[in-house]
Amino acid sequence: MKTEKISAVVDTMNKCCICGNPHVQIHHIFYGTANRIHSDRYNLIVPLCLAHHTGTNGVHNNKELDTFLKRKGQRAFEQQYGHEKFMAIFGKNYL
Numbered sequence: 001m002k003t004e005k006i007s008a009v010v011d012t013m014n015k016c017c018i019c020g021n022p023h024v025q026i027h028h029i030f031y032g033t034a035n036r037i038h039s040d041r042y043n044l045i046v047p048l049c050l051a052h053h054t055g056t057n058g059v060h061n062n063k064e065l066d067t068f069l070k071r072k073g074q075r076a077f078e079q080q081y082g083h084e085k086f087m088a089i090f091g092k093n094y095l
C-alpha cells in the first residue's frame, strides 16, 4: 500500500514547490522538535529539491524563503482552523 503524503499548502508532493525539480525531499514548514510534529499532523509540509531544501540558498539557510513558506503555511492552517488555534499551537505570528 502506498501512502501518499499530502500537503495543506501545495497541490503536489512530486516536485519542488519552488523550481519544479522532481527529485524532492519533504520539508516541514515549522521545524524543530515540537513544531515538526505539528507540521506532520496538519500537513504543513512542502516538497523541495536538495538545492531549495538544504542548499546554500535553500530554506534552512535562507531566511526569506523560510519566512515565505511559513506565511504560506500559516495562511493554509488558518483557513481551516483559524488564527487563535495557530497561535495556541505554533506560538508565533508570521503574517
Ligand SMILES: [Zn+2]
Binding pocket: 016, 017, 018, 019, 020, 021, 048, 049, 050, 051, 052
Ligand atoms: Zn527547487
Ligand SMILES: [Zn+2]
Binding pocket: 026, 027, 028, 031, 053, 060
Ligand atoms: Zn526541511
